[in-house]
Each structure stands twice: as structure tokens, then as C-alpha cells.
Amino acid sequence: MRPRLPSPLREAADERFARHGVRLLLKRDDLIHPELIGNKWRKLAPNLRAAAGRRVLTFGGAYSNHLLATAAAGRLLGLPTVGVVRGQELADRPLNASLARCAADGMRLHFVDRSTYRRKSEPQTLAALLRSAACEDAYVIPEGGSNALAVRGCTALGEELGGHADVVALACGTGGTLAGLAGGLPPGRRALGIPVLKGGFLGAGIRALQEEAFGGPRGDWSLDDRFHFGGYARTTPVLDAFADDFEQRHGLPVERLYVAKSLYGLMTLAAEGAFPRGTTVAAVITGRPDGT
Numbered sequence: 001m002r003p004r005l006p007s008p009l010r011e012a013a014d015e016r017f018a019r020h021g022v023r024l025l026l027k028r029d030d031l032i033h034p035e036l037i038g039n040k041w042r043k044l045a046p047n048l049r050a051a052a053g054r055r056v057l058t059f060g061g062a063y064s065n066h067l068l069a070t071a072a073a074g075r076l077l078g079l080p081t082v083g084v085v086r087g088q089e090l091a092d093r094p095l096n097a098s099l100a101r102c103a104a105d106g107m108r109l110h111f112v113d114r115s116t117y118r119r120k121s122e123p124q125t126l127a128a129l130l131r132s133a134a135c136e137d138a139y140v141i142p143e144g145g146s147n148a149l150a151v152r153g154c155t156a157l158g159e160e161l162g163g164h165a166d167v168v169a170l171a172c173g174t175g176g177t178l179a180g181l182a183g184g185l186p187p188g189r190r191a192l193g194i195p196v197l198k199g200g201f202l203g204a205g206i207r208a209l210q211e212e213a214f215g216g217p218r219g220d221w222s223l224d225d226r227f228h229f230g231g232y233a234r235t236t237p238v239l240d241a242f243a244d245d246f247e248q249r250h251g252l253p254v255e256r257l258y259v260a261k262s263l264y265g266l267m268t269l270a271a272e273g274a275f276p277r278g279t280t281v282a283a284v285i286t287g288r289p290d291g292t
Contacts (some may be wrong), residue, residue: 021277040069043150071107146176151213158184165282171258182219
């Protein structure tokens with residue numbers, strides 16, 4: 001579990017930004033740990049300390065990177081882990097590569113129907129899930145790992161970048177990393193989130209997480225909902241071509257479902273003149289194309 005912190009920060013010389021007077025930095029959170037990548041480490045580490053050796057139960061879909069990271073952490077720390085997986089119909093099918101890897105790392109998989117899964121945060125439903133999984137004593141981490149502890153853990157990301165960038169951008173799923181990042185940035189710096197899900201609901205979730213973590217709003221942050229490319233786990237030929245080109249230009253393996261969307265969004269915003277000339281933008285690289 002020993003991380004590489006602070007994670008590396010390097011400049012990416014790219015004329016698509018430079019022609020608009022924008023300097024691009026890459027914050028290589030994908031290099032923090034070989035198995036607990038980027039924001040997964042930042043969010044899981046404080047929760048695993050709070051678990052204090054207890055069994056850990058968490059939630060995710062069939063291709064959840066959060067489940068992968070939790071299973072890997074359990075193996076590394078000798079903690080039993082349980083993954084509640086969305087989709088009861090998956091219980092009778094061969095495990096896909098992601099779930100097979102979770103199982104190989106010792107995670108016990110518990111499949112539930114999608115209706116129950118949607119209600120998992122309701123106290124009665126959660127209690128019933130814990131009983132059905134024989135995990136009433138478990139330490140529960142929410143889907144995506146985003147809770148008050150995780151948010152406070154991500155403030156270090158803002159602290160690491162505050163002296164280097166005017167704007168810090170990253171792709172968002174549950175919003176926990178952005179909530180903490182914004183809280184760790186000094187005055188005069190701002191955080192920009194690129195949601196990878198459709199719906200425009202993420203702002204309320206981030207505000208609720210900051211309320212839970214800090215007792216109220218913290219930092220300067222905003223969202224741009226235009227770059228989800230159809231929603232979670234979706235890409236398009238345009239996005240794939242952009243990611244391939246970025247890889248060739250900068251020697252950076254570009255994860256498609258999160259990282260590519262944030263980088264594409266930044267390139268578009270630079271072309272639109274959204275950043276004043278002389279702005280330094282840091283893009284947080286939160287994952288790798290190998291599914292971690």
C-alpha cells in the first residue's frame with residue numbers, strides 16, 4: 001500500500017493549447033500505486049484505515065474499477081472484501097474479466113437485482129443487503145468510494161497542485177475527488193469537473209459530499225456536462241481518435257472512459273477561449289487503459 005506521493009507532474013507541450021496561450025500540465029495520479037491507481041488510492045486509503053481490520057463491503061457494476069481497487073487492497077492488506085454487484089442475472093453467467101480479477105484477489109461477490117441496487121443507500125435496504133450477504137459487521141464503503149473520509153483524503157491532491165496550476169481539471173463519476181480537490185486548492189485556484197455520466201445531477205452530489213466532509217461549501221469548482229460522449233462506459237470514434245492521437249503526441253496511455261473525456265473537454269475549452277491567455281491548466285490522470 002505504499003504510495004508514490006506526491007504523484008509526478010509534467011508539462012505536455014501541445015500546440016492545440018499553446019496557440020491559445022494555455023500551458024498544459026499532466027498530474028500523473030495513475031502512477032501513485034501499481035494496483036490502486038490515482039483517486040482510487042486517495043479515496044480508499046482513509047476508508048481502509050477506518051475499517052481497522054474489519055471486513056469491507058462495497059458496491060459496483062460488472063466492470064467497476066472501484067471493485068477492482070477494493071479487491072486489490074484487500075489482498076494487499078489481508079482484509080476480507082465483499083463486492084455487491086449490480087445485476088442478479090449475472091450470478092448465473094461466467095464472470096467477466098473484471099469480476100474474475102476481483103474474485104482472484106479474494107473478493108466475495110454478491111449479486112443483487114437492479115431495483116434493489118438503486119435503493120442501496122436507503123437504511124432499510126442497506127440493512128437487508130448486509131443480512132443477505134452475511135456481512136452485518138462489515139465496514140461499508142459507498143459505490144465509487146465517495147464519502148466524507150474519501151473527500152477529505154482528496155484534499156491532498158489540491159494541496160499538491162495549488163502552487164503549480166490556475167485550473168485543475170479531471171473527469172468525474174461520483175464527484176468525491178472533485179469535492180476534495182476543490183477543498184484543498186488555495187484561494188485564486190479553481191477545479192473543473194468533466195462528468196462522464198449524463199443527467200446533470202452531479203452538482204448536487206458534490207455539494208452534499210462537501211457538506212458531509214467540511215460542514216459546507218469549500219473551494220471554487222464548476223462542471224462542464226458536454227463531454228460524456230453518450231454516458232458512462234461509452235465512447236465514440238471521435239473520442240477514440242483523439243485518445244490515439246494524444247497517446248502518440250505525449251507517450252501517455254489514455255484511458256477512454258474517464259481520462260480521454262477530460263482531455264478532450266480541455267482541448268475544446270481552450271479552443272473556445274474559456275481560459276485567459278497565460279493560464280496553466282493541470283489535467284489529473286486518474287486511470288490507465290488496462291482497467292485500473
